[in-house]
Amino acid sequence: MANNFAVTAALVRDTFREALARKIFWGFLGCSTALILFFLFIMKIDVVEGAVATMSIFGKDTRTMDLTRLVREVHGGIAAFLYTAGLFLAVFASAGLIPTIFEPGRIELLLSKPVARHHILLGRYLGNVLVIAANMFYLVLAIWIIFGVKTGVWTYQFLYSTAITVFVFAILLALVLLVAVLSESAVVATMVTFGVMLVSPILAQRHVIERLLSSEWSRDTVRYFYFALPKVFEIGRICREIVLGRPVTDWMPVWSSALFGVVILSAGLYSFSRRNY
Template identity: 35%
Template sequence: MKLLSKIFAYTALTFRESLAKKTFVVFFLLSTINHIFFLLALDVDVVDGAFAMVQIFGEDLRTNKAIDLQEMIIVIESFIAVFFGFCGGIFFSIFATASLVPSMLEKGNIEVLISKPLSRAQLFIGRYLGAQSIMVLNIIYLIGGSWLILSIKTGVWYFAYLYAIPMVIVSFVFMYSLMAFVGLVSRSTGVTIMIAYSAILFSAVFTPNKDRFYALLSKKIYYFLESIYHVLPKTYDMGFITFSLVGGKPFDGWTALWTSAIAATVMLAVSIGIFSKKDF
């Protein structure tokens, strides 16, 4: 119990540090701008359970017939869940948390931290959980708020949209294991951000084109890329699962989730090991 209370105390300290640096506040403001966008941009008229008219910024989306309400809600919210919720949530979360490990290692700061009655493993885990707490609150506000606005405007409470919340949270847990490792090794916020976005880009390019890479590249290069794919967070796959869950569509299973979980756990354990032995 004392162990958990110590970790929780440092997690809370990390959260307060984020508030002081305004990163949490900026994330909150960006999410609020997103909500204002949906409030102002989307105007829906519903007649007898169907969309009679849909307007975006006052411009009609003209159709030859009324659109089935439930069907249109699923299409709209699947798109929003992936591009605004998943992509936007991961994008903002990277910026909001990238500096947490490098700032912890700054001269003068790290000496104070390691002098506290906490093991280095507890310090690192507390920092890691602090980053997750920042992200979780903002993701719930970003996705939950947009769902509430869309539900009130359309009159349809499509609860499958909320699957995006745990999917984004889990995906960022995997991503932050990589970010924490890079931040520890490089001590650079900029490098941490670049590696995180490079991992997302690699996932987006390699995953849907595996067959093409296999046909075009030599076997050694392909298997090298395949190895990198299994080490890095599988952001593209997680986004596709999110889209499928929200849209009620079938997908190939949870392999991407549990393999990412294993890779993230190993990377976090390695980071804790390095931090525990590092000379400050």
Template identity: 25%
Template sequence: MRGITRDSFAEMIDRKIIFIFGSITLLVIIGVLFTSNISINGFGGDDMKLDDLNQALGNPMMVFFSWFMSFLVFLAVMGTAGLLPSMLVKGRADYYLSKPISRSSLLLNKLLGVWVSYGSMIVVCGLLTYSAIVLVHGGFQFKVVYIFIFSLLSYFCWLAVLFLAGVVSGSQPVSIMSAFIVWVLYKVLSSAKMVQDIISSQFVKTSIDVFYYIIPKNSEFFDISEKLVQGKPVNNWSDFYTTIIVSIILIFGSVYLFKKKNY
């Protein structure tokens, strides 16, 4: 496990992924620091500082931070989409499969190694950015830990999709497309559920429900974390639970297929 995690960290550095994350985080921090001197004309000509506006509008800086964390997860998904296919090419596959470890352990250790290495990068970039926000605007909230937890869980669920696609196809483009297709299907089915009441066909309604709960709904994780941070009730936990369950099923499917394939 530790060896594969070290390999994942080394791959992250060799492929310059860590520098991409660092550069984007630095730009965001600089942007946050510049907002310290922004003031807005309020009613009666009084100037309102941005941190006052932040409190008045219900902490939009926290919403921005949640969006930034979701963007980091997106970058991590794009950055890791080709890791498993590249591991399974001729030559490298022989090297990994020659190790005294079962295929199921190899795949699970690779998944956890990638999750730990790239997840650590997400957390570090998030901590630096949130520290800048607190430094400039104040208002530290311990509940921000929810955003970190759900970001890591969202990334883990995306890895389940990527690893299944990687085992089945062995192709980096297909792995990337699989994540995009899952995201598009989620958006389409979410829109369909919003208009479900005006659909007359019971078969169509049932089909929408079935496919909606099968498709991973990783984007909902950030909505849930925002509500938890703001102290608002989460009315629907089913999207979270079903996504976790489906992701576990996808991982077991990946392990099963990986044990059956010839390399």
């Protein structure tokens, strides 16, 4: 057990080291820090009588509204931006971290060690998720603190956006992992994953699309893809609802996407255990 933990820790450490060496970690950290500095110095919020606020960016007043609502709205906007842009950036930047271990001359050495194949791949996967989680948490926590200090409003729901973004990233990374195992190509893995992300907002409009389709089989196909693929777009909407403090009425996109992630990750691990290197 202790040995399993030590092996996992070594694999995670190695992924962080590679992310640092490839400047992925620094790139993310730089972007996050720039965004934090923007909120720290550029945005100014004046609290009036504790309940109404004026927010100004570059010194120009933009809105005056209820303080808690203002903070929630801003949090919601930031969360939606981080979710969309962050996911694209995270997949793009870190997709190469998994296929690199399949390089000839590297994989044989890894497989010669007394570690189960699935453990090697899961360690790498976990390391990759943690690299992104660390950056997301740093960014969201810093923004949350800045807003809290500036306004005195500490709505904890904003912090959930980290967990939701990392959760969706983990699902998408499972797809990267499966495609990388099958194709041993970072490019193919990234393209397939981006494809799934881009098709998500289209499939989210399935009721509209179904009305436009004439045949039953084409409607079934759309339905199949909708239920089978991760619902990135709809989870983004759920993320915003949560940050805004609104109740979530339908959790289906979350659990069906989680199911997709588990199935795809299992398929990736199985394929890896069967492959010849």
